[in-house]
Amino acid sequence: MRSNVFTIMRKELARFFKDPRLVITTLLLPGLMIYAVYSFMGDGLSTQFSTPDEYVYRVEAVNLSNHIKEYFKLIDYVDINEVSSYDEGKEKLDNGDIDLLVVFPEKFDELISVYSSGKAPNVELYYNSSQIASAEAQVNMTNILNAFESAISNRFDINNSDKEYDLATEKDTTSQIFATMLPMLLMVFLFSGCMSVAPESIAGEKERGTIATLLVTPVKRSELAIGKILSISFIALLSGISSFLGTMSSLPKLMGLSDGGMDASVYGVSDYALLLSVILSTILVIVSVISIISAFSKTVKEANTAVLPLMIIVMLIGVTTMFGQGAPSEAVWYLVPMYNSVQCMNAIFAFSHSTVNIITTLCVNVSISIVLLIVLAKMFSSEKIMFSK
Amino acid sequence: MKEVLRIEGLKKTFRLSSKQQKIEHTKQRKKIAVNDISFAAYEGEIFGLLGPNGAGKTTTLRMISTLIRPDKGDIIVAGTSAVKEPWDVRAKIGFLTSELKLEDFFTPNYMYDFFSALHGVDEKTRDKRKKHLFEKFGIDKFAEVKISNLSTGMKQKLSLVVSIVHDPSIIIFDEPTNGLDVITARAVTDFLLELRAAGKTVVVSTHIFSLVEKICDRVGIIINGKMVCCGKTEEISNGISLEDRFFEIYRETVGDAQ
Numbered sequence: 094m095r096s097n098v099f100t101i102m103r104k105e106l107a108r109f110f111k112d113p114r115l116v117i118t119t120l121l122l123p124g125l126m127i128y129a130v131y132s133f134m135g136d137g138l139s140t141q142f143s144t145p146d147e148y149v150y151r152v153e154a155v156n157l158s159n160h161i162k163e164y165f166k167l168i169d170y171v172d173i174n175e176v177s178s179y180d181e182g183k184e185k186l187d188n189g190d191i192d193l194l195v196v197f198p199e200k201f202d203e204l205i206s207v208y209s210s211g212k213a214p215n216v217e218l219y220y221n222s223s224q225i226a227s228a229e230a231q232v233n234m235t236n237i238l239n240a241f242e243s244a245i246s247n248r249f250d251i252n253n254s255d256k257e258y259d260l261a262t263e264k265d266t267t268s269q270i271f272a273t274m275l276p277m278l279l280m281v282f283l284f285s286g287c288m289s290v291a292p293e294s295i296a297g298e299k300e301r302g303t304i305a306t307l308l309v310t311p312v313k314r315s316e317l318a319i320g321k322i323l324s325i326s327f328i329a330l331l332s333g334i335s336s337f338l339g340t341m342s343s344l345p346k347l348m349g350l351s352d353g354g355m356d357a358s359v360y361g362v363s364d365y366a367l368l369l370s371v372i373l374s375t376i377l378v379i380v381s382v383i384s385i386i387s388a389f390s391k392t393v394k395e396a397n398t399a400v401l402p403l404m405i406i407v408m409l410i411g412v413t414t415m416f417g418q419g420a421p422s423e424a425v426w427y428l429v430p431m432y433n434s435v436q437c438m439n440a441i442f443a444f445s446h447s448t449v450n451i452i453t454t455l456c457v458n459v460s461i462s463i464v465l466l467i468v469l470a471k472m473f474s475s476e477k478i479m480f481s482k
Numbered sequence: 483m484k485e486v487l488r489i490e491g492l493k494k495t496f497r498l499s500s501k502q503q504k505i506e507h508t509k510q511r512k513k514i515a516v517n518d519i520s521f522a523a524y525e526g527e528i529f530g531l532l533g534p535n536g537a538g539k540t541t542t543l544r545m546i547s548t549l550i551r552p553d554k555g556d557i558i559v560a561g562t563s564a565v566k567e568p569w570d571v572r573a574k575i576g577f578l579t580s581e582l583k584l585e586d587f588f589t590p591n592y593m594y595d596f597f598s599a600l601h602g603v604d605e606k607t608r609d610k611r612k613k614h615l616f617e618k619f620g621i622d623k624f625a626e627v628k629i630s631n632l633s634t635g636m637k638q639k640l641s642l643v644v645s646i647v648h649d650p651s652i653i654i655f656d657e658p659t660n661g662l663d664v665i666t667a668r669a670v671t672d673f674l675l676e677l678r679a680a681g682k683t684v685v686v687s688t689h690i691f692s693l694v695e696k697i698c699d700r701v702g703i704i705i706n707g708k709m710v711c712c713g714k715t716e717e718i719s720n721g722i723s724l725e726d727r728f729f730e731i732y733r734e735t736v737g738d739a740q
Contacts, residue, residue: 096599096602097599097600100596100599100600101600104588104596107588107592108585108587108588111587112587298585301583301585301586302581302582303582303583303584303585305549305581305582305583306582306583306584306597306644307600308549309547309548309549309572309577309582309645310572310597310600310601311569311570311572311573311600311601311602312600313569476549476550476551480549480550
């Protein structure tokens with residue numbers, strides 16, 4: 094019994110690992126592609142939504158006083174010049190020659206020195222929010238002028254020292270981002286890993302007539318089902334790990350936190366071990382379901398088409414971690430396959446997992462896989478399913 | 483002679499699709515492919531199932547090889563029922579038909595070892611038999627060539643060799659020489675005679691009269707799913723050529739209309 098399962102697994106794995114194209118497209122490419130795409134997207138996002146660090150904002154001002162001019166000499170990222178009128182400045186702003194137009198009230202220095210109460214003098218900032226540099230210039234100028242205002246009449250300060258005020262640790266930031274993003278990504282990676290091998294291994298053998306050759310040998314149908322599911326699961330696991338590594342190493346870049354603030358090493362060995370057990374049980378369920386769909390299908394193409402709606406459902410379930418208040422604590426939720434895996438992963442990444450819920454998930458997933466395995470073995474025995482043309 | 487294979491009242495029906503019903507101008511939902519076929523085969527003989535296309539030959543052989551289950555009747559292979567204990571029967575028979583394919587990706591060597599392992603053949607016996615069979619059919623030179631790159635004839639010879647990795651006592655071949663060139667076909671028929679000489683029971687299905695006359699000790703003629711006669715080849719021929727005799731029988735059974 095065991096030796097037949099082993100023989101079938103060895104053949105399935107040889108089929109996979111001796112084919113360089115399969116190994117590259119299933120194991121190497123997913124991880125590399127995800128790394129490349131996420132890194133690229135991260136870089137793209139950061140340059141699209143901000144100007145380069147060394148950028149100097151081009152600002153022109155109406156009624157620019159000497160006092161203000163002196164003040165701006167200390168600020169190296171703003172180049173401020175006087176302009177004669179609002180209309181001239183506006184035209185330059187419209188043409189994109191400058192980033193910001195500031196209109197000070199006439200005799201601004203005098204106004205602020207005598208001001209005590211009533212309507213305060215108003216400084217107007219004209220900008221174009223569709224231009225990143227212009228929008229940034231407006232924000233920066235507001236901050237600078239606020240600081241200027243504080244400097245001339247300071248009543249109190251907020252967070253005005255070198256102390257670290259944000260008490261979120263690296264662990265908190267990482268866990269928050271990973272817990273929201275990774276469960277969905279992981280589910281998609283696992284699913285596509287299974288999808289790239291299971292239909293080929295079952296519907297493909299059916300399509301090519303090679304499974305019939307196996308069925309006339311004394312191999313038990315259950316042995317065939319176990320051998321197939323275990324070997325497909327193993328390959329899907331490797332494919333999932335490849336995608337996972339690609340994600341873990343590029344997610345900080347994607348989130349714009351590559352200079353620290355996010356690090357996968359906040360998780361310990363036990364966290365990863367728990368994650369792996371959840372992943373393994375999830376793979377078994379996915380592989381069993383796809384195998385059954387594949388066994389029903391006449392061709393690989395048909396199997397892939399039939400599996401697709403399932404993938405969408407799994408993705409939707411994966412998105413649930415992005416809403417709500419983290420994983421539910423009631424064990425009853427963990428009886429639902431797929432949802433339980435997603436919530437377990439979420440809890441593990443958020444350092445809030447409960448042992449009972451993870452054990453429930455593992456038991457549920459393994460039981461479902463065993464039931465599906467029996468169904469698959471029965472299907473291998475059915476001439477209607479195996480020889481339908 | 484010792485009886486090793488007994489087929490008792492075998493019956494198999496297939497469901498017809500509505501399109502197929504139209505083609506055949508019938509309102510019946512089911513088509514009887516094999517209708518109450520019985521025969522026996524003995525140790526050290528070649529038994530031929532002769533009949534036109536669609537007569538039910540392949541369906542009968544597929545039932546013997548346990549790929550499909552009969553609706554009625556049973557097949558007793560060396561004392562074991564194919565309906566009740568199919569896995570035991572699978573270990574005792576070797577089955578070859580064109581619908582059983584080998585995975586293109588692997589080499590003949592790998593496939594041979596794989597199927598030997600599934601049949602539980604020990605490595606020493608496996609290597610000895612492999613050497614013998616590969617040499618016999620000229621596969622040895624292509625042992626490490628991917629099956630997808632082999633010629634049709636070589637693929638067929640490999641299928642034959644793989645179907646008997648476990649040295650079965652009963653060998654069932656569906657149209658063994660179909661699609662083979664004369665040289666390969668000759669090698670196959672010679673091999674069948676060799677198997678007989680070694681005391682094996684061989685059941686072949688064919689529509690080639692000369693093949694039956696040449697190698698079959700006994701023959702059963704199947705027409706429209708029914709066994710119309712069964713006996714020693716020379717007794718069936720009854721002094722004329724088997725082909726002429728077949729058409730006499732065919733006319734008696736179906737009538738001149740067809």
